Amino acid sequence: MTDPAETADAPAATAGAPTSAAPTATEDDHYGEISVELTGEHGEVLVVSGENIPRVTLTRAPGAGIDDHIAIGTRVPDHLTLTVDGRDATIRPAKGRLSRRSYRVDVTYAGTSYRLVPDSIPSSRLTRDGKRIGDFSSDGDRRVVAEWRAEAAGAAIEPLDAAIGYALAAAFGTGGQPMWMMAVDVVSEALP
Template sequence: MPLIQTCTVDDPLHGVVIVHTDIEHGWVEVAGDGFPAVHLRRSETAEVSAYVPIGTRDPAQLTLTVDGTPATLTLGRGRFTRGSFRVDAHVDGVHYHFSPSDEDGSRLSRDGQRLGELMLEPETVELMAVWTPAADVRPRDAAVGYALATAFGTGAESTLTMLINTVVGPFGG
């Protein structure tokens, strides 16, 4: 697999978005005509987990900038509940909340307003967004959403499904 992957997304509201990733070295960059540059980077000293696309859920080991403005990340532990996979980003006074809605997709909201749902196919790094009708989705919202989806993945199993897979897994066929 190449170190740097490029994904071109045809955003339904804003046009073409380019997402570059180098998961081995821990970075995601989002750009496009009319989109702010979004950079999410993992520290070189971070302990890397194969279960997180960018390699860590430790906010102290991650740096997010949007058009050069530093942002703050708060992340759930990503363990047993869908809610634990949440990601909150504070960018220039705006609060983004990104959390799994089902096994495949994650919802993105800005300051409590639901903007839409993003889905990522990890093997091919294909991204897709379905924006909520009548939501005021701005290019910065979309760029931040694409960066979070690429860096942390989308969707999560329900607690019940995880429990069943844990119990049945060793005994099932």
């Protein structure tokens, strides 16, 4: 993903960070304008909303360490709360280490399972109950681009799909280098 290495959720120097940034808006092919907003003294609340989708709120726990490579600040599941229109969902980001798969983020809500996992350098795929329904790109700046693939999965895109996909892509970024490229980077940095 856009966060190349996890820094063990160590606090970052964001004490002077603004309490709110202007929301970013994206025009989605299926659901119109979708807004992504990161608020709070240290960016601890990410809200995705739109006229045609449910409101998704991802909140980092007070006092949790902040990793400045991650928009929401952490990949520790116990430090994150996800709600959809005020109702709890379960979120489980993986640790984000060497492999692309280690950057996956799983969400379960109302009996439906979602996964956002990198599948190329710039993008990640979103699956719903194991079927690929879209591809997302985001550089960690809250700007998200979605390309829906429901026809290939034989499924319709639902408003919840868009809300969850945009929230995960904005909060955790997308894409990731393959493991062999990371290994080459590590070796080349170790050489004199």
